[in-house]
Amino acid sequence: MKKYIKYLAVVVLLIATGGCKKDLDLQNKSAYTYDTYFTSDAAINQTVIASYATLLHSGLWAREWYYIFDLLGYDAKNAQPLQGDLLALAQYNFAPNQPQLESMWSSLYRLIMRSNVVINRAQAWTPANATEQANQKQYIAEAKFLRAYAYFNLVNLYGRVPLRKAYNPLPTPEEINLPRAAVADVWAFIEQDLKDAQADLPISYAAANFGRATRGAAVALLGKSYLYEKKWGDAVTELSKLTQAPYNYSLAPVYNDLFDDPNQNNSSSNPETIFQVMNQVWTDWGIGNQYAPFGGQETWGGKASHSARAQEYGFNDWNNVFITTTAVKAFTYTNPQTNGVYVDPRAAYTFYGDAASGGQTQYCQQCSTGPIAFPYATAGYKYLKYEYYNKVASYGGPQSGINGQVIRYADVLLMLAEAYIQQGNTGSQPLALINQVRSRPSVNAPLYISLGNQNQAMTILMRERQLELTGEQSRYFDLIRWGIARQTINSERQIEDGTQPFQDKNVLLPIPLSEKNANPNVGKDVGNGWN
Numbered sequence: 001m002k003k004y005i006k007y008l009a010v011v012v013l014l015i016a017t018g019g020c021k022k023d024l025d026l027q028n029k030s031a032y033t034y035d036t037y038f039t040s041d042a043a044i045n046q047t048v049i050a051s052y053a054t055l056l057h058s059g060l061w062a063r064e065w066y067y068i069f070d071l072l073g074y075d076a077k078n079a080q081p082l083q084g085d086l087l088a089l090a091q092y093n094f095a096p097n098q099p100q101l102e103s104m105w106s107s108l109y110r111l112i113m114r115s116n117v118v119i120n121r122a123q124a125w126t127p128a129n130a131t132e133q134a135n136q137k138q139y140i141a142e143a144k145f146l147r148a149y150a151y152f153n154l155v156n157l158y159g160r161v162p163l164r165k166a167y168n169p170l171p172t173p174e175e176i177n178l179p180r181a182a183v184a185d186v187w188a189f190i191e192q193d194l195k196d197a198q199a200d201l202p203i204s205y206a207a208a209n210f211g212r213a214t215r216g217a218a219v220a221l222l223g224k225s226y227l228y229e230k231k232w233g234d235a236v237t238e239l240s241k242l243t244q245a246p247y248n249y250s251l252a253p254v255y256n257d258l259f260d261d262p263n264q265n266n267s268s269s270n271p272e273t274i275f276q277v278m279n280q281v282w283t284d285w286g287i288g289n290q291y292a293p294f295g296g297q298e299t300w301g302g303k304a305s306h307s308a309r310a311q312e313y314g315f316n317d318w319n320n321v322f323i324t325t326t327a328v329k330a331f332t333y334t335n336p337q338t339n340g341v342y343v344d345p346r347a348a349y350t351f352y353g354d355a356a357s358g359g360q361t362q363y364c365q366q367c368s369t370g371p372i373a374f375p376y377a378t379a380g381y382k383y384l385k386y387e388y389y390n391k392v393a394s395y396g397g398p399q400s401g402i403n404g405q406v407i408r409y410a411d412v413l414l415m416l417a418e419a420y421i422q423q424g425n426t427g428s429q430p431l432a433l434i435n436q437v438r439s440r441p442s443v444n445a446p447l448y449i450s451l452g453n454q455n456q457a458m459t460i461l462m463r464e465r466q467l468e469l470t471g472e473q474s475r476y477f478d479l480i481r482w483g484i485a486r487q488t489i490n491s492e493r494q495i496e497d498g499t500q501p502f503q504d505k506n507v508l509l510p511i512p513l514s515e516k517n518a519n520p521n522v523g524k525d526v527g528n529g530w531n
Contacts, residue, residue, distance in 0.1 A: 034169060038121035041132050047121065048139050051114040051146050051296070052212070056305060057499050059103030061277040061404045062293035063308045067321075068100055073476030074489050076313075076321040076383070079497070086320075092501035096510035096529060105158075105512045111150040112164055118143035128309045141200035145221070146453060148193035149406075152225060155186040156477060157509045158531065162522065163189060177242045179521040187229055194222035203246050211278035211403075216247050220274045220407045227415050228481050235419035242274070242412050249274065251408040253441045255349045257408060266401045274412065277404035290399035307386075308398035315352065315374075315382035316363075316394045323381045323471065326492040329460075330466050331358050333392045336448045336496040345443045350470050352382045352389075363389040385471045410437045410468050418461050426457040434464055505530050 037043055060112035070076035071089045078090040088094040094101065122140050125131040154161045163181035164171070178190040197218040205212055223238035242249055252272040263270050292301025293308040311317045328351060335342035343358035352374045353359025359381060362371040372393065374382075386402050388395050414437060417430035431451050438445040453459035465478055479485040485507060490500035508531045514524035 017457055034121075038117075038125060040125075041127070041135055044118065044125055044136070044139050046124050047114070047118050051111060051143060053112040053119055053305075054107055054114055054146075055277045056200065056279075056293075056307075057103075057107040057110065057297045058295055059100060059105070059107040061279075061307065062297065063312075064100040064103055065404075066307075066309050066471075068104065069473035069476045070321070070471060073473070073479065074492055075327050075471050075473075075475050076325055077324045079322055080321050081318060082320045091499075092503070092506060094510075096516070098510070100513050101509055102512040103494050105154075105515060107158045108150040108154055109164070109203050112147050115143040115150070116164065116166045119147075120169055124169070125222050137200035138202065141197040141218075142213050144193040145197040145201065148190045148197065148218075148221060148225075150154050151186055151190050151193075152221065152228075153181060155190070156228060156480070158511060159183055160525075162519070163188060165189070170185050173265075177519050180525055189226065190225055191222065194218045198222070200326050211276065213275060216242055217275040217407065220412055221248075223412070224407070224415060227419055228477075230422070232422045236416065236423075239412055239416040239419065243416070249412070251410055251437070251440045255346060255440060255442045256385075258339075258388075258405060258408065259349075259402060260390070261400075261402050272409040273403075273405065274407040274409060276406055279401045279403050285491035289422075290397045293398060306322070307400045307402065307404060309386050310388050310395050310400035310402060311398040313383045314387055314389070314395055315379050316389065317396070318398075319382075321383070323383050324492070325381065325496055327351075327466070327470050328353060328357050328359065330463065330470075333463065335446055337446045342446065344445055344467055346445075346467050346470075348384075349442070350383070350385050352379070352384050354491070357381070360384050362394050364391075366391045367393060371392075383471055383480075403412040405472055406448065410440075411465075411474070412464050414461065414468065418458075418465075419452070421454060421457045421461055426451040426454055430457065430461070434460065437464065437468060 033493060038047065044165075054060070058064060059068075060242070067076075067086055068089060071078070071086075072092075078087055085094075085099045088098060089100065094209050094339065110262045119140050120141070122136050125136060127136050151161075151163075159181055160180035162178040163186055164175065164178060167175065197213070198215050201213060201215040201218055205214070219238055219241050219267075219351045223235050223242075226232075226235035226238055232458070241247065249272065250271045252263075252270055253260050254263075257270060258272060264276065287303030288302035289300060290304075290306070291295055292304030293306065296302075297304065312320045319373075328347070331344040331347035331350070333344070334340070343356075345358070346360030347353070348360045351359045352363065353358075353361070354376045355361055359374075361374050361376070363374055364370075364372045386400070388400070388402075410463065417433035420426075420430040420433075431448060434451070435447040438447060441480075448460065451460055462478070462482070466475060476485075479488050486502045486504065489502045493499045493501060510530045511522060516526055
């Protein structure tokens with residue numbers, strides 16, 4: 001025993017004094033590290049693409065995003081198949097552990113994290129030539145646009161949130177557990193990111209890169225930010241840029257081309273899109289596993305890029321929601337020229353319904369069997385927007401390639417009109433902008449002769465945004481920022497289902513329970529278990 005103790009003492013002494021010269025920590029020479037991977041144009045570009053991919057993660061555009069904001073904004077209401085946690089959204093009885101809202105928070109911060117990695121690693125990379133130098137600036141600008149988009153949603157939905165900036169090179173524990181920043185600081189950060197992005201984003205891309213953020217997208221989001229901050233003059237200045245050279249945006253002649261896959265993937269056939277989430281991808285991605293939107297992104301779903309909305313909203317498929325009767329009735333209003341009852345033509349591009357409502361009364365126009373009458377008597381009002389029923393009687397799977405519109409030119413024109421009106425200008429400038437949206441060739445609605453006083457002009461503007469953007473996850477944000485969410489949603493719900501579910505606390509979403517549990521600085525800052 002003494003002999004073994006003697007040998008053990010020698011070994012300990014050798015280790016303690018460095019007597020054992022051989023390093024037993026073996027390094028895998030073929031493995032990538034944070035320092036060795038991001039050293040080429042291709043690697044940085046892949047990281048940028050991975051940041052865009054987050055837009056299709058849980059809580060965002062592949063699935064939950066449309067449910068969250070169509071239901072909360074009362075553009076949609078639940079049909080009988082809608083159950084469980086999604087039903088809680090429809091009924092406004094969700095809690096801080098609501099799965100879709102927790103997923104959305106996580107994915108928005110994942111988008112921020114990946115954008116931060118792009119910015120940090122691209123800045124550390126040494127480009128080999130002038131082309132790579134230009135690409136370096138573009139990659140950083142794209143990441144700043146995506147980071148600004150994530151913070152835009154976070155600050156509007158939650159108010160004060162942790163402001164996680166670019167890391168050097170990785171976040172410290174203190175940076176991971178940041179407290180909530182002031183709302184003004186988050187807005188200032190968004191503004192600066194978008195100003196930086198504008199400087200280095202291109203006006204357009206070659207076809208292979210269609211769908212990446214352009215300079216126009218950064219201008220539009222900055223103008224939208226100013227509008228939400230009530231910086232009306234800045235909003236006018238910024239949004240006006242998009243109506244003139246070097247930008248050449250215009251309204252798509254056919255409204256439904258914005259929501260139908262053959263016409264979404266190039267700027268010549270769809271001049272209205274400013275930024276969209278690409279479900280028809282510009283890379284080598286395919287559908288992958290068709291059920292990837294249900295949590296399989298980047299795991300069992302593979303490189304999947306599609307949305308489940310066509311299947312889930314489809315009246316002849318999963319049939320999870322109705323378009324609300326309130327939304328349908330908004331399309332019938334007083335003709336601004338004759339003062340008679342008028343049904344807006346955009347109804348026929350937005351929902352299936354009966355002839356009196358203006359909804360589309362036939363589907364399957366391109367089927368071999370010919371058009372089929374929509375069964376309104378038994379089906380009720382159902383969404384047409386983002387659907388495939390012009391081509392098939394039943395879609396058959398949750399793998400829609402129809403892109404998600406994030407910002408389009410009609411939205412910009414209406415935001416610009418609003419910025420004028422909010423300053424008391426109800427004259428020719430906002431009038432022309434609203435009429436431009438109404439005069440789209442496939443719509444050709446009667447033009448307004450006058451907007452009236454400021455209150456009347458805002459009423460017209462609000463309705464115009466509702467009609468133009470129904471089912472595009474815009475109305476919830478509009479009602480919140482206008483300060484009329486509770487009165488509007490409760491009055492509509494009282495008429496339609498006899499409830500008044502919107503409470504004062506619902507002006508902001510609850511800080512997710514998972515964030516409160518993980519970040520003590522956020523957890524101790526949340527009052528009343530909500531926000």
